[in-house]
Amino acid sequence: MTAPAEILDCRGQRCPLPVIAVARRLPELPVGTVVRVLADDPAAAVDLPAWCRMRGQEFLGTVTGPDGPAYDVRRRH
């Protein structure tokens, strides 16, 4: 799995804020870049993959570590 180039810390934010954070940041990074989103709102687990599907970006999966739930997203276009 590609190591994330950047971490977006969205802990404490309620949906849709984590999705908005990714939507803002991802287009600023080169195609192929992986961003890891830390988000403890349970809705993020549903909405980040759904956003990737709607936007044609790649959802790589959920990685739950010491910082709580995290989601990896790759810029595809």
Next chain:
Amino acid sequence: MTGSTVLGSLSAPHRGDLGHTRAIALTPVSASPVYLDAATAAPLHPVARQALLAALDDGWADPGKLYAQARRARQLLDAARAATAETLGVRPDELSFTPSGTAAAHGAVLGGLSGRRRVGTALVHSAIEHSAVLHAAERHVAGCGTAAEVPVDRLGRVDLDGWAEAVRAPGVALAALIAASHEVGTVQPVAEAAAACAEAGVPLYVDAAQAVGRVPVPAGWSVLSASAHKWGGPPGVGLLVVRKGARWESPWPADDRESGRTPGTVNLPAVVAAAASLRAAAADAAAEAARLTPLVDRIRARVAAEVPDVEVVGDPHHRLPHLVTFSCLYVDGEALLHALDRRGFAVSSGSSCTSSTLRPSHVLEAMGVLSHGNVRVSLHRETTEADVERFLAELPGIVADLRAEAGVVGL
């Protein structure tokens, strides 16, 4: 309405507007309010209102006693049961009136499991059951039973192969499938699921709260529940049907009313109103479905075309006639409900910020669709084309304003 006409309303389907009342104008708004949350509670059907008022005068006594007033109440209860059973196509002794759809669902699940505990302790259910079914399942699991959840696809339709495999597993006491999703409207393949259950020898419980009084429910189930306020009856009346020969054992402390299936005195006036309005709703169901289906099609098409970045969810074809759900990207669900309410629109949402648990709807989650900015619109017999047009005219601006406020335009 006199006593004899209360009985009359139970034996003959009523059509037309009797004493039509709009009971929803509470907050002063510029335009008249548009209530679009029938899937939570449909406005009281005029037939229900009339029957309720009459039965308050005539049906307050305890139907179990041995005096004239009680016999009168018993007559009303029997008539309500016979009318409801006839509409559902079941025997009167298979039907019990419960204090809510929730109580009926709890009884259906726990009683169905209890009745077959010698066979096994496993419950199979879809991932999109109503919380009443899921909470009963949790209770069962806490008592050392097991529960297996069958997934749904992106449209909210249960995976039939997964279902067949799950009900074939050893030790399955009961399988539970919602007839049609209360959140996204997708009608479930009940006949196919029932066939798989029959092959495995497992009884099927169908939560038909959103279907009864609106669309036919396929045969093949052993236990069924429904809820009167979904079809225009009063709140606080549920139906629990247990087919003859089905193994079902009451999970409640003993009480011999309602065939021992649900404890307590029935709310007879409400039951009479529920029965009368079910007859009326069922008689009009096909015409109502034909009227509401194209209105929902219009909402589906226009919302998708006129609101940017929106996902209209649920099966576009195999769906309830009156219900549609969509999610607006980057919009807070609670803010959207409040904004719609300020403009006079009453709708529901499966977004986490609108739930007491702050969790997104398990139905949207199981489907893998966007859960924030979610709106469920559900129509009813009083909904007009003009109501729908007003909603469609105002929604794009409301969403655009919220996005502008949040600074997410162009993302």
